[in-house]
Amino acid sequence: METIRIIRGGDDRALSALTMPVTAGDGAVARRVAAIVSDVRRRGDRAILGYARQFDGLRGALEVGRTEIEAAERAIPASVRRALRTAAAHIRRVARAQVPRVSRVRVAPGVVIEQVVTPLGRVGCYVPAGRYPLPSSLLMTAIPARIAGVEDVIAVCPRPDAVVLAAAKIAGVDRVFRVGGAHAIAALAYGTRTIPRVDRIVGPGSTWVAEAKALVSRDCAIDFYAGPSEIVIVSDRAPAAWIAADMLAQAEHDVEARAIFITTRAPLARQVQAELARRVPPTGPARESLARRGAIVIARSRAEAVSLADRLTPEHLVCDDAATASQIRAGTAFVGAWSAQAAGDYATGSNHVLPTAGAARFRGGLSAADFVRVTSRQHISERGLRGLAPAIIALAEAEGLQAHADSIRERCR
Numbered sequence: 001m002e003t004i005r006i007i008r009g010g011d012d013r014a015l016s017a018l019t020m021p022v023t024a025g026d027g028a029v030a031r032r033v034a035a036i037v038s039d040v041r042r043r044g045d046r047a048i049l050g051y052a053r054q055f056d057g058l059r060g061a062l063e064v065g066r067t068e069i070e071a072a073e074r075a076i077p078a079s080v081r082r083a084l085r086t087a088a089a090h091i092r093r094v095a096r097a098q099v100p101r102v103s104r105v106r107v108a109p110g111v112v113i114e115q116v117v118t119p120l121g122r123v124g125c126y127v128p129a130g131r132y133p134l135p136s137s138l139l140m141t142a143i144p145a146r147i148a149g150v151e152d153v154i155a156v157c158p159r160p161d162a163v164v165l166a167a168a169k170i171a172g173v174d175r176v177f178r179v180g181g182a183h184a185i186a187a188l189a190y191g192t193r194t195i196p197r198v199d200r201i202v203g204p205g206s207t208w209v210a211e212a213k214a215l216v217s218r219d220c221a222i223d224f225y226a227g228p229s230e231i232v233i234v235s236d237r238a239p240a241a242w243i244a245a246d247m248l249a250q251a252e253h254d255v256e257a258r259a260i261f262i263t264t265r266a267p268l269a270r271q272v273q274a275e276l277a278r279r280v281p282p283t284g285p286a287r288e289s290l291a292r293r294g295a296i297v298i299a300r301s302r303a304e305a306v307s308l309a310d311r312l313t314p315e316h317l318v319c320d321d322a323a324t325a326s327q328i329r330a331g332t333a334f335v336g337a338w339s340a341q342a343a344g345d346y347a348t349g350s351n352h353v354l355p356t357a358g359a360a361r362f363r364g365g366l367s368a369a370d371f372v373r374v375t376s377r378q379h380i381s382e383r384g385l386r387g388l389a390p391a392i393i394a395l396a397e398a399e400g401l402q403a404h405a406d407s408i409r410e411r412c413r
Contacts, residue, residue: 003276003277003280003287004247004276004290004295005294006269006273006295006297006298007297007298009298009299009300018297018308018312019308030211030215032208033182033208033211036212037189037215037216040187040190040192041186041190044193045194048179048183048184048187048195051179051181052179052180055158055180055181055183056158056181057158057159060178062177062179063175063177063194064160064176064177064178068165069168069176072165073165073166073169073170075162075166076162081166083346083347084139084167084170086347087346088139088143088167091139091143091351092143095144095148095349095368096147096368098144098368099117099372100117100369100372101117108384108388109384109387110383110384111379112378112379112380113376113377113378113379114377114378114379115374115376116377117373118372118375119149119372119373120199120372121199122151122153122196122198122199123141123150123153123154123202124154124155124188124200125137125153125156126156126180126201126202126203126204127156127164127203128157128180128203128204129160129180133161135163136346136352137352137353138155138164138167138168138171138203139167140352140353140366141202141353142172142173143172144351144370145202145368145371146171146172147368148369152174152196153171153172153173153174154173154176154177154195155176155177156176156187156188157178158178158179159178159180160176181205181206181208181209181212182211185201185205185209185212185213188201188220189201189216190216190219198220199220200221200222200223200370200371201213202222202223202353203223203353204353205226210225213225223370224359224363225359226353227256227357228254228256228356229250229258230259230260230314230315230356231258231259231260231318232260232261232309232312232316232317232318232328232330233246233247233260233262233318233319234306234317234324235261235263235268235319235320236268236320237268238318238320238337240268240275242337243261243272243275244272244276244279245279246259246318246340246341247259247276247290247294248276248280248290249341249342251289251294252285253285253289255292256289256293257285258289258293258294259289259290260297260312261295261297262297262299262309264298264300264301264302264305269296269297306324306327309330310328310329313330313358314330314360315331315332315356316332316344316354317330317332318333318339318341329360329361331364331365332344332350332354332365385408385411385412386412389409392408393409
């Protein structure tokens with residue numbers, strides 16, 4: 001049986017199904033998440049402890065002590081400690097360039113507008129721990145917050161192992177809690193006696209976490225609704241083995257992950273299909289993901305390949321050249337055969353918390369800019385107001401807001 005299907009350009013039905021937006025979350029999950037969030041808001045720590053013991057396997061204290069965190073950093077292999085520090089240094093370097101700058105603009109005589117950049121007070125970083133805890137996600141969320149100047153960084157993880165705790169130390173996290181799922185999101189959004197309320201929640205997670213983030217977003221800022229991971233590769237010349245390896249790397253995340261290869265070269269398409277058949281494990285999420293949501297598309301032209309990739313608007317794009325990348329909207333783009341997508345997951349410094357399900361149409365990945373408030377201060381002198389008065393009064397009266405116009409006339413009498 002084929003591991004992954006091949007679709008030919010011109011097969012409108014198959015291509016339309018491939019580009020169809022991801023459907024909304026499961027209704028039963030949404031209802032259960034709403035009940036958990038409501039319970040945490042009502043009962044606080046009692047609810048949190050109950051859910052943490054039921055779902056997260058909590059047996060000891062809810063909060064990880066500072067001594068345990070420091071001991072974890074010393075206990076992990078030196079090679080892993082060096083890798084964490086290398087990744088952290090690169091993330092810091094990129095994040096420093098992302099913080100919005102304070103500005104001051106003289107828009108007219110006597111009228112000055114300042115852009116004011118203020119760090120958020122406290123943020124919550126969600127660290128997944130499905131099959132394995134993900135220390136890289138902690139680095140990607142906590143470090144940009146620190147660079148932005150956030151005073152208090154909280155991390156939650158249902159089962160933080162020693163590498164996650166070491167990452168917390170290296171990233172400068174203030175407190176770590178052994179809690180995950182929808183109940184952790186509710187605690188961060190609304191606060192309990194033990195877990196403080198935050199201004200923004202960031203980080204990827206399960207369907208339950210994504211549903212909870214969407215639910216609390218009316219009361220607490222989130223990064224974005226994060227669905228299953230995605231990769232689209234557009235290439236006519238990359239080695240088939242490398243393409244297959246990149247697709248498999250994404251497919252192993254989850255049975256709902258989506259890996260798609262688009263090319264105009266039929267022989268390359270068949271080579272990649274054969275490589276995947278050879279490499280995919282006999283069981284596990286990668287095989288199911290590729291069979292259910294993966295595809296290889298043989299486009300009739302380069303223009304069709306680019307158009308299809310842009311319609312998909314993927315989380316991760318891998319392509320041959322910068323000209324192609326400039327035509328396709330994506331959460332992040334990897335340009336050239338050596339730009340392996342997994343490099344961005346860990347060590348390039350670019351953030352791997354990225355928009356999915358087409359959300360790259362309107363935003364990019366997490367950055368240091370997500371951890372500040374950008375506001376304005378307006379300085380208007382008498383000369384400035386008198387100069388603006390005719391335009392203000394005319395526009396206010398055109399909108400039927402006479403009191404607005406009168407407030408300007410009162411000053412300018």
